[in-house]
Amino acid sequence: MTDKPAKPAAKKASESFAAEPFAMPAMPSVEMPAAVREMAEKSVAQAKDAYEKMKSAAEEATDVLEDTYETTRKGVVTLNMKAIDTVKANSDATFAFARDLLAVKSLSEAIELQTAFTRKSFEALTAQAKEFQELASKLAAESGAPLKDAFQKAGKDFGKAA
Secondary structure, three states, X not given: OOHHHHHHHHHHHHHHHHHOOOOOOOOOOOOOOHHHHHHHHHHHHHHHHHHHHHHHHHHHHHHHHHHHHHHHHHHHHHHHHHHHHHHHHHHHHHHHHHHHHXXXXXXXXXXXXXXXXXXXXXXXXXXXHHHHHHHXXXXXXXXXXXXXXXXXXXXXXHHHHO
């Protein structure tokens, strides 16, 4: 007689398993203490705040890098254009010298022409080097400015936080 009541219960359990094979048994409801709930809420709020700060810092860093890249790109383009202009000017001067040299009638005239060309070339080279140095200095200052500003801002923010 003990077999009869066990069979309907076993059948009910197997039917329940077939309907929901991975169902968890019902858990008793437990009331969380208020202190634990407050601590959990405070932790979540702090995590959200930290995430927002990190997100903001990452966005600012990305903006700074984009500004630095764009400034550097423009400066390099300017330097390249100046280099092309310089090569053209030097080539034009050399071709003009060659043309004039072919037209000389005496050795003294050729030496005088060569001396004048050498002096002009040296003066042009000096001026060009000075221009390149000024452009490179300007590029370095402008490219570094966004990073410098970001570090100064970070230093101020860190000082306020401490």
